Amino acid sequence: DVKVTQSSRYLVKRTGEKVFLECVQDMDHENMFWYRQDPGLGLRLIYFSYDVKMKEKGDIPEGYSVSREKKERFSLILESASTNQTSMYLCASSLKTGVYGYTFGSGTRLTVV
Amino acid sequence: AQSVTQPDIHITVSEGASLELRCNYSYGATPYLFWYVQSPGQGLQLLLKYFSGDTLVQGIKGFEAEFKRSQSSFNLRKPSVHWSDAAEYFCAVGKGGGGADGLTFGKGTHLIIQP
Numbered sequence: 001d002v003k004v005t006q007s008s009r010y011l012v013k014r015t016g017e018k019v020f021l022e023c024v025q026d027m028d029h030e031n032m033f034w035y036r037q038d039p040g041l042g043l044r045l046i047y048f049s050y051d052v053k054m055k056e057k058g059d060i061p062e063g064y065s066v067s068r069e070k071k072e073r074f075s076l077i078l079e080s081a082s083t084n085q086t087s088m089y090l091c092a093s094s095l096k097t098g099v100y101g102y103t104f105g106s107g108t109r110l111t112v113v
Numbered sequence: 114a115q116s117v118t119q120p121d122i123h124i125t126v127s128e129g130a131s132l133e134l135r136c137n138y139s140y141g142a143t144p145y146l147f148w149y150v151q152s153p154g155q156g157l158q159l160l161l162k163y164f165s166g167d168t169l170v171q172g173i174k175g176f177e178a179e180f181k182r183s184q185s186s187f188n189l190r191k192p193s194v195h196w197s198d199a200a201e202y203f204c205a206v207g208k209g210g211g212g213a214d215g216l217t218f219g220k221g222t223h224l225i226i227q228p
């Protein structure tokens with residue numbers, strides 16, 4: 001089975017800090033995604049990447065950036081964390097076409113205080 | 114742009130009863146459709162998917178879904194629910210149809226199972 005591993009389950013950071021959320025997948029998937037999940041809003045796409053060093057904005061990229069230096073690793077960066085970025089962050093990966101569905105990590109619950 | 118609507122925020126079902134969760138999508142061409150389940154504190158698990166062929170799709174854990182183009186629907190069903198089915202369920206459509214550049218999710222339906 002494909003595994004998508006997010007390095008932290010829970011994080012607490014202070015306003016203004018630079019925050020890194022790490023995601024690693026072990027099945028050689030081309031595509032990787034970052035979503036945030038908020039109650040009543042469902043999942044919203046922040047950024048995705050279809051190849052090393054490639055990135056595309058999703059629906060809500062403001063306040064975030066990403067890095068993909070290796071195929072298996074996709075990092076989400078909050079340059080200056082704010083309280084409205086308190087959320088559950090979910091990483092996912094898929095084969096190139098995406099038609100077989102995504103595999104999700106267990107999520108990182110980030111609290112910004 | 115595509116969109117997904119799950120009209121029911123919460124659904125309560127008795128254990129052993131049948132279940133249907135509704136999903137309506139908006140997309141101009143043949144969509145790629147997915148149902149995911151999320152247990153508390155967990156990531157999302159793929160239940161089933163549709164992208165072509167037979168409109169009745171079988172998934173894991175005894176779930177099935179039927180694609181109805183005329184109604185723009187992809188409803189999830191299970192003939193007899195178990196207490197372990199209590200979870201959040203998400204319907205999704207592939208962006209641009211295929212899903213390679215992201216999925217658009219509905220806001221989810223919270224399933225409660227009564228003993």
